[in-house]
Amino acid sequence: MSLGIDIKYAIRLLMKKPIFTVNSILIVAVGLSLTLYCYSLLTNLVFKPLYLNGEQQIISIEAAFNENHGYRTGIDPLDLYQLRNESQYIDSLGIYQEGTTLIGDIEQSSSTKKYNATLTEWNIFEFAGVQPILGRGFRPEDHFEGAEPVVVLSQTVWQDYFSANEAIVGSMIRVDSLPTRVVGVMPAGFAFPSSSQVWLPQPQMNIQPTDRVRTQMFAYARLKPNTSLKQFNSELITLNQRIVANLPQNMAWRATSDGRYMRALPFKQANTDVTQYYNVFMSMLMVVLLILILACINIGNLLLSRVNERFKEIAIRVALGVPRKRLVLQMLWESVFICTLGSLLAVVFTHWGLNISNDYLSTMFAVNNAKPFWWHLTLGSDGLWVLILTVVVMILVTGLIPAWRALSDDFNAVLRDGTRGALGRSAARASNALVVSEILLSCVVLVIATILLFSSYSAGMADYGVETQGRLTARLELPLESYPERSETVVEDRKKRTDFYYQLKDQLEVQPHIEAVSFMSSLPGTGEGSSYFEIQGHAADVYNENPKANTESVTRDAWRAVGMTLIEGRNFDHRDTETDMGNVIINASIAKDYFADGNAIGSQIRRVWSTGHREWQTIIGVVSDTFHGSTMQTSSARYTMYRPIDRDGRTQMNIAVHYLGTERQARKTLLDTINAVDINVGAYHIQSYQNLIQQPMLLVSAVSKIFLFCGIVALALAASGIYAVAANSVTQRTQEIGVRKALGATDSKVINLFMGKALIQLLVGLSMGVGLSLWIVNLMTDAMILDNVSVIIGLIGVPLLIASMVLLATFIPTQKAVRLEPSVALHQD
């Protein structure tokens, strides 16, 4: 009965103050939905172990991450073979390599299409616990030399390229021009190990190797039951030491300079984006937790203000003999309603946010279809449990503190005098702590959000040294079947590949809408990663004290199509293919920084690493500066060297087409011309140059937007919270204001007193906030280069913004209280 009365009373109180109620519910909803969203994002993307259909989580075994170039590195198959044979902890393991492949029909009647492919071990489907919907998976004998080439298709390829033809199983198709038999079709959604659309068997020599090779091999594995990843990593360390110690000189590059090599990690964390932006993800989690704390503080404070408003009523209840337990419960009910309604709303907001994110992720990977299959955000049952737990904690925190406050005051005095004295010292300290923590938390969130947002914006707007307007880009892949790489005919094979590029360039450049065509291994704005180089006569004592530069293979006259210019020397021509000594063209920054006397042309330069170096190369030209990789990524380089494609004849190249007219027309011209030159050559990732440059930054840009949203939420929470704390504090000190004014304090003196206190709070909160922000920013700089201007804006602009907000939030209620006549203020309840 009494419970019903209490609930009814709590509802009535909430209904009586609809603005307070809606405001509180929204604060809870926003705080909780951000927490829930971030939890779902991080668990789905990073932390929730990947089990598929096994009992043990799937782990990845790979080499130490290549921080210079920003990509995952594989292991020598021989070492994986040794690991497989010697490990006590591995239950099952399979090797794989990810890449792309060109799929075409056997009659070559239609153009080929590029798909993400995995060259894998036969057990992959058994390992994942998923069987084909049509046909079969792989068999051990599919690996054998001389076995008929077989392929398993994803449902996407089957439907997209083969129009869901059920007779596909058993029929022959072309995979990289090679006739291959389709043996199975996997069910929709299956893309293990990551974003695979086609599965091909590894050659037996990679599964049971006998020699060391330069191949980069990865492995998926499950450990034996009751074995931890930590135990397995200890085992790996021992094995690593043995392997690294016995690496031949020409394979010493397998280990890092500090001796690291093989490592095992949860499968979801074996992802380039996750590895690169791990600290950013962690910062995001931290920021969201700060927002949750902010929300809790705000709700607690709002409820605390309510207690202050209800002091007389509580005093009467105490006088009438309400048991303490009942009073606490009464105080809790409001919190229960607010937090519960807020949490329901949070589920709706989170669901909405996750849907938007899924759409964004799909857009982000639309060009390359490389979205890992688990990058689909859902609100799981674990998320709901986290929500329930958080709500319970929130109810207790936001409900018990006001209850404690309600029980700890002198109600006798309240009833006797009808007024309360000035704010007690403990209450004043609590109020100070609240404001300082709000300042601190909002400062951290906003500084990070501002820095990230401005940095990603300036990276998108950065001058990469190229013209992007009216430029179409694409990636070309030459099928190995028609463009083989054979050791016995290296020169001929290379020439064949190179000839294709020049033929395509010539044929495109005669088209009426095409101005110029350029081929580069990576176009400016992409392809981060750099290696050390030394200049003859100026080499550093230690290799890694030399400067670092990015190296790209380019066709002759590669500059015109992307708006670069030759500043000095000459372009590549036939002389560069005829000489044994490789020639290079450097960019203006190298020439300016290392050849200040203007003697770059004719100088010798070469790449170096811990265990060796390449041959000396002669500088024959200097071109205008470009920036490879995003300006935000630590692996990006300002220095670039170019070598002629004629000397390495890559099977994959990027093309930039400078066109007049529409992009659609240029796209058609490009595809038609490629088909005319060689129908088996695949062109993919066709997109505008602007899009290409933005692509690597899409994830950071998305995270920045989340940060910005968090920042706005934090600012709103902090502003309302600080205002509420200040207003509450001023309300409680209205009598004191009356006393001070009775004693002769002018309005300005009283206002200055409160503003002075706010300034001290600001000083403390901002110092701690800026300090904490710097620490987090430092964590993030491991993954990205932050724009200096954005750091200045973040570290100066945000504190100024918060300072204005706090001073305003203090000034408004103080002025309101000061405007009261002292006689009124002295008798303020």
Added chain:
Amino acid sequence: MNNQRLVELTNINKTFVTDEIETQALSNINLRIDKGEYVSITGPSGCGKSTLLSLLGLLDNSSAGTYLLASHDASDLSRDERAQIRNKEIGFIFQSFNLISDLTVAENVELPLTYRGDISKQEIAKMVRESLEKVDMAHRANHFPSQLSGGQQQRVAVARAIAGKPSLILADEPTGNLDSKNAHAVMTMLDQLHEEGATICMVTHDPRSADRAERVIEVYDGKIVADQLTKKHQQNSSDFSAIAI
């Protein structure tokens, strides 16, 4: 006679308006208090005596009428001018002491002096010490109000009221929150201050406290209904200086 006049209220009215309801708190008040007088204002609850004290102390503005304080018109002053007069000329003693809880005893007493801005720190310290000694609270200078008894708190409030040597001391039920012993001590203190020349105006319910003053003004329904010398002082004075209309 005129040069001794400290307070002169002429046709003072005070109306409170809340939620469109007008309440006439004071009506047509005419009152004169001379320097060195000890006046008590009595009357039932809600009669307007505290409102009258607020007007006298410039804590509030009258709705109509003229207020001369030391021959200066105080009815139309700015907020800051009123604050300055309160600070220099008026000392307040409240029923609930109204000490600021996070300031020490000494800091509470020095508070009105710090608002003046023209007294050196040393001078302030001296004045604080003197006034605390006068109320016998110097030994508690560094305590916080919460560490003091009610009587001690009120003595500190008296010290605060007299520290700046004001022309007028206004006391609003100064013994209302005290036991008889402490009430007696506070009243004795006020007597002493009066003997030393202070002008005191006290609102009180307590007839015994009221009788310690020279004059008793009785307020009823916002009007002064009686203004007379107390028996104790009738024999000592033949000069009836207050005018009651």
